[in-house]
Amino acid sequence: MLQASQIVLDPIKQLRNDFKNGLQQVDNLILDSVSTNEPLVQTIAKTLISAGGKRIRPLLCLASGQLIGTLNQNSIYLAAAVELIHVATLLHDDVIDESPLRRGQQTSNMIWGNKPSILVGDFLFAKAFQLIVKTENIQFLDILSTTSSKISEGEVTQLRCFNALDLNVENYLEITEHKTATLFSAACHIGALTAGADKNTAYKISQFGKFFGLMYQIIDDIDDYITTNRGKSQGDDYQEGKVTLPVLLAFQDDPDKAFWHQCFSSDNQPPFEQALERLHKFDSFRKCRAIAKLYGKQAQECLQPITNDISYLMQAVVESSL
Amino acid sequence: MLQASQIVLDPIKQLRNDFKNGLQQVDNLILDSVSTNEPLVQTIAKTLISAGGKRIRPLLCLASGQLIGTLNQNSIYLAAAVELIHVATLLHDDVIDESPLRRGQQTSNMIWGNKPSILVGDFLFAKAFQLIVKTENIQFLDILSTTSSKISEGEVTQLRCFNALDLNVENYLEITEHKTATLFSAACHIGALTAGADKNTAYKISQFGKFFGLMYQIIDDIDDYITTNRGKSQGDDYQEGKVTLPVLLAFQDDPDKAFWHQCFSSDNQPPFEQALERLHKFDSFRKCRAIAKLYGKQAQECLQPITNDISYLMQAVVESSL
Numbered sequence: 001m002l003q004a005s006q007i008v009l010d011p012i013k014q015l016r017n018d019f020k021n022g023l024q025q026v027d028n029l030i031l032d033s034v035s036t037n038e039p040l041v042q043t044i045a046k047t048l049i050s051a052g053g054k055r056i057r058p059l060l061c062l063a064s065g066q067l068i069g070t071l072n073q074n075s076i077y078l079a080a081a082v083e084l085i086h087v088a089t090l091l092h093d094d095v096i097d098e099s100p101l102r103r104g105q106q107t108s109n110m111i112w113g114n115k116p117s118i119l120v121g122d123f124l125f126a127k128a129f130q131l132i133v134k135t136e137n138i139q140f141l142d143i144l145s146t147t148s149s150k151i152s153e154g155e156v157t158q159l160r161c162f163n164a165l166d167l168n169v170e171n172y173l174e175i176t177e178h179k180t181a182t183l184f185s186a187a188c189h190i191g192a193l194t195a196g197a198d199k200n201t202a203y204k205i206s207q208f209g210k211f212f213g214l215m216y217q218i219i220d221d222i223d224d225y226i227t228t229n230r231g232k233s234q235g236d237d238y239q240e241g242k243v244t245l246p247v248l249l250a251f252q253d254d255p256d257k258a259f260w261h262q263c264f265s266s267d268n269q270p271p272f273e274q275a276l277e278r279l280h281k282f283d284s285f286r287k288c289r290a291i292a293k294l295y296g297k298q299a300q301e302c303l304q305p306i307t308n309d310i311s312y313l314m315q316a317v318v319e320s321s322l
Numbered sequence: 323m324l325q326a327s328q329i330v331l332d333p334i335k336q337l338r339n340d341f342k343n344g345l346q347q348v349d350n351l352i353l354d355s356v357s358t359n360e361p362l363v364q365t366i367a368k369t370l371i372s373a374g375g376k377r378i379r380p381l382l383c384l385a386s387g388q389l390i391g392t393l394n395q396n397s398i399y400l401a402a403a404v405e406l407i408h409v410a411t412l413l414h415d416d417v418i419d420e421s422p423l424r425r426g427q428q429t430s431n432m433i434w435g436n437k438p439s440i441l442v443g444d445f446l447f448a449k450a451f452q453l454i455v456k457t458e459n460i461q462f463l464d465i466l467s468t469t470s471s472k473i474s475e476g477e478v479t480q481l482r483c484f485n486a487l488d489l490n491v492e493n494y495l496e497i498t499e500h501k502t503a504t505l506f507s508a509a510c511h512i513g514a515l516t517a518g519a520d521k522n523t524a525y526k527i528s529q530f531g532k533f534f535g536l537m538y539q540i541i542d543d544i545d546d547y548i549t550t551n552r553g554k555s556q557g558d559d560y561q562e563g564k565v566t567l568p569v570l571l572a573f574q575d576d577p578d579k580a581f582w583h584q585c586f587s588s589d590n591q592p593p594f595e596q597a598l599e600r601l602h603k604f605d606s607f608r609k610c611r612a613i614a615k616l617y618g619k620q621a622q623e624c625l626q627p628i629t630n631d632i633s634y635l636m637q638a639v640v641e642s643s644l
Contacts, residue, residue, distance in 0.1 A: 038475040040482045092444060096437045115418045118440055119478045122414060122447070126471035129451055133464045141463055142455045149448035152441045153360040159437055160362050 011316035015063060018313070022062045022071055022079070023055055029080040033127050044108055044120045048087055051105050057082045057187040060212070064191030064205050066310045067303070074135045074194040081144060082187045084128035089151055089183075091121035096159065097240050140190050147186040154178025158242075165243055165251050165260055172248055176217045177210065184213030204302045211299035212318060218292040219321055221245050222285050225276060235272040238263070245291070246284040247275075253282045289322065296322050333638035337385060340635070344384045344393055344401070345377055351402040355449050366430055366442045370409055373427050379404045379509040382534070386513030386527050388632045389625070396457045396516040403466060404509045406450035411473055411505075413443035418481070419562050462512050469508040476500025480564075487565055487573050487582055494570055498539045499532065506535030526624050533621035534640060540614040541643055543567050544607050547598060557594040560585070567613070568606040569597075575604045611644065618644050 008014050016023070027049070034045035058079035065075045093099070094107040095114045109117040125148070132140050158175050161167045188209030192202040221244040224237045237244050241264055251260045262268060263275055279285065300315045330336050338345070349371070356367035380401035387397045415421070416429040417436045431439045447470070454462050480497050483489045510531030514524040543566040546559045559566050563586055573582045584590060585597055601607065622637045 036471075036475055038479050038482075041475055041478045089444075092440050096440060114436075115481055116478055118414050118418060119474045119481065121444075122411075123471055123474040123478070125444070125447060126467050126474060129463060129467035130471060133460055133467065136460055138455055138458055138460050138463070141451060141460070145448050145451035145455060149358075149445055149452060152445035152448060153358055153363055155441045156363045156438055156445070157360050159441065160360075 008313065008316050011313055011320050015313055015317055016059060018310075019059055019062045019066075022076065023058060025076045026055070026058045026062075026079045026083065029076060029131075030083060033080065033084070033131060034124070036123075040112070040116055041120055041123055044112055044116055045124065048091070048108060048120075053087070055083060056216070057086050057183060060184060060209060061187040061191035063310060063314055064188040064209070065195035067195070067205060067306055067308070067314070068192050068197040068201065069195035072194060074137070074140075075191060077131045077134045078140055078144075078190045078194060079187070081128040081131040081140075082183065082190070084124045084131070085144065085148060085151075086183060088121045088124035088128065089155075091117050091124065093155070095121075096155070097242075099236070099240070135194075139193065143186050143190055147182045150178045150182045154180075154182075161243070165248070165257075165264055167243060167248060169245070169248055169252075172243075172245055173214065176214055176245075180217040181210045181213030184216065185209035188212075201306075204305070208299050208302035208314075211295045211302065215292045215295040215299060215318065215321065218245055218288055218295070222288050222292075225279060226285065235276075238272050238275055239269075241269075245288050246279050249287045250279050250282040250284045254278065293322050330635065330638050333635055333642045337635055337639055338381060340632075341381055341384045341388075344398065345380060347398045348377070348380045348384075348401045348405065351398060351453075352405060355402065355406070355453060356446070358445075362434070362438055363442055363445055366434055366438055367446065370413070370430060370442075375409075377405060378538070379408050379505060382506060382531060383509040383513035385632060385636055386510040386531070387517035389517070389527060389628055389630070389636070390514050390519040390523065391517035394516060396459070396462075397513060399453045399456045400462055400466075400512045400516060401509070403450040403453040403462075404505065404512070406446045406453070407466065407470060407473075408505060410443045410446035410450065411477075413439050413446065415477070417443075418477070419564075421558070421562070457516075461515065465508050465512055469504045472500045472504045476502075476504075483565070487570070487579075487586055489565060489570060491567070491570055491574075494565075494567055495536065498536055498567075502539040503532045503535030506538065507531035510534075523628075526627070530621050530624035530636075533617045533624065537614045537617040537621060537640065537643065540567055540610055540617070544610050544614075547601060548607065557598075560594050560597055561591075563591075567610050568601050571609045572601050572604040572606045576600065615644050 030049050031046065034042070034049065036042050036045075061079040061082055062071060062075055065071045091108055095109045095117050098109070099107050100110050108120070128144070129141070132144060154175050154177070158179060161171070161175070185206045186209070189202055189206030192205040197205065221237065224244070225235065225246055228234045243264055247260065247264070251257065254260065259270070259278065263270055296318045299318050303311045303315050352371050353368065356364070356371060358364050383401040383404055384393055384397055387393045413430055417431045417439050420431070421429050422432050430442070450466070451463070454466060476497050476499070480501060483493065483497070507528045508531070511524055511528035514527040519527065543559065546566070547557065547568055550556045565586055569582065569586070573579065576582065581592070581600065585592055618640045621640050625633045625637050
């Protein structure tokens, strides 16, 4: 385990390494729990799970446990449940967004069609809830079912605001909180509770998850415009007509509103490069990063009362993400 | 309450009447639990719930409780959870089947599109699981999450066998058990458990639900061909290319296999009336009804050890459905 004094060059790699065994157990449990006699469900579920993904939510769940005490079997069950809910959400998202690629692979809806993707999403949701049964603790059902309903509400709000440049920054952040941050928050919350955290401490750690999730999503929105080779195509959000924070901030300041309306409200979308140039011109990415930093700072503050190595490492992860 | 000696002309109407108050409480609870600040979710969810439907699953849940003891608040929570799971499934089904009508009304996917329908389905699933929290009993989560995963597996199997005339009767019944009968079974099972049934009795009552569900689905498959004015169009299954039991039984006996392949495996589908004529010619509906009767008899047998008025009434409901 890392010493507090040690300088960590790649904290997320270090964190992943610290929880390598736990994450392996989570993966095994997920693969085991999606075993079924229905071959098409089996194929889709296993392909999705085996495609990997960053497993950031189970990692946060396990790390939040370790912050407080020691991991136990419930931590593994719930980290797996959180990831299953996440993958189910992705499956339905990809159908809704008509996305061709996810994690650098063709999406399930492209390979097998929308119909099995919807149903396998439902299957994975159900399997997540079956894993909660193993903890014999209804409190975890409370947290994860509330989280699931918030995610779908956030998704519908986003859908309703599709192409809506009049979405203000507060609305956008509220959607992000529902869509992304609640599951991060839940992962941390239940991780802390499985390790025996008291109510107040568990709440603080869930708040860490929420702020981390908000930061994470904003960084992801920036990366969608500026990073290549991240498993998705550069400019996916733009091509799909999704109005995200960088766009909202540029739209606020840009006197040429018509340009942005053409980008997001017409069939005649200007080339990606033009939008990118304008985002740079209005300094959108720097402004986004400033907002992400505020969330990162709030996330770190939630962990500051906990003075152990894992807390320092998690705070370093936040720092390095910005 | 009905006397055992009394002849009941319309047992399902009588049963509904006996549980009028309970069903009203279930409806109120459902409407209350889908309340949300997201207006589109609210609109879709309330429209769906208010459209009515037969509420057969919550009715079975409440009646199964009364078979054993008295209803309590948990019976209401769980009857509502079962109906929410059912409505969520219907929403996703209608997207998958591209159905234009449900319960005589335009389907949600036709009015609002597929995307919100998928998400509101997810929302209703989550709300169902939130209601289970109120019972503070993880056993109900076990039953309902297992049921949900079986439903989606059954749906995928059906999807995989779409247009598959080589589906044998056993496969078909297995799909029906997953898709329909497990939720009927779960409704009865949890209804009995909330009223304090012992394990064996609860199992028997869950078996009643399973056989009742199988019977119910087969009758529904017959009705799809022969009944008009049932909220769906006559011949929906045929138009949607769904191979159901009447077709499978005709296909087995009909030497003109090519006709049926043309019905279900080509773009050049013969008119509905031709298929209907052939189903009559090969006596499919009578054969289906015979299978439904066997299930009905098995359902009744499960309740025979319980010698109270509600048991007689539920057995009469089975009898009258055939």
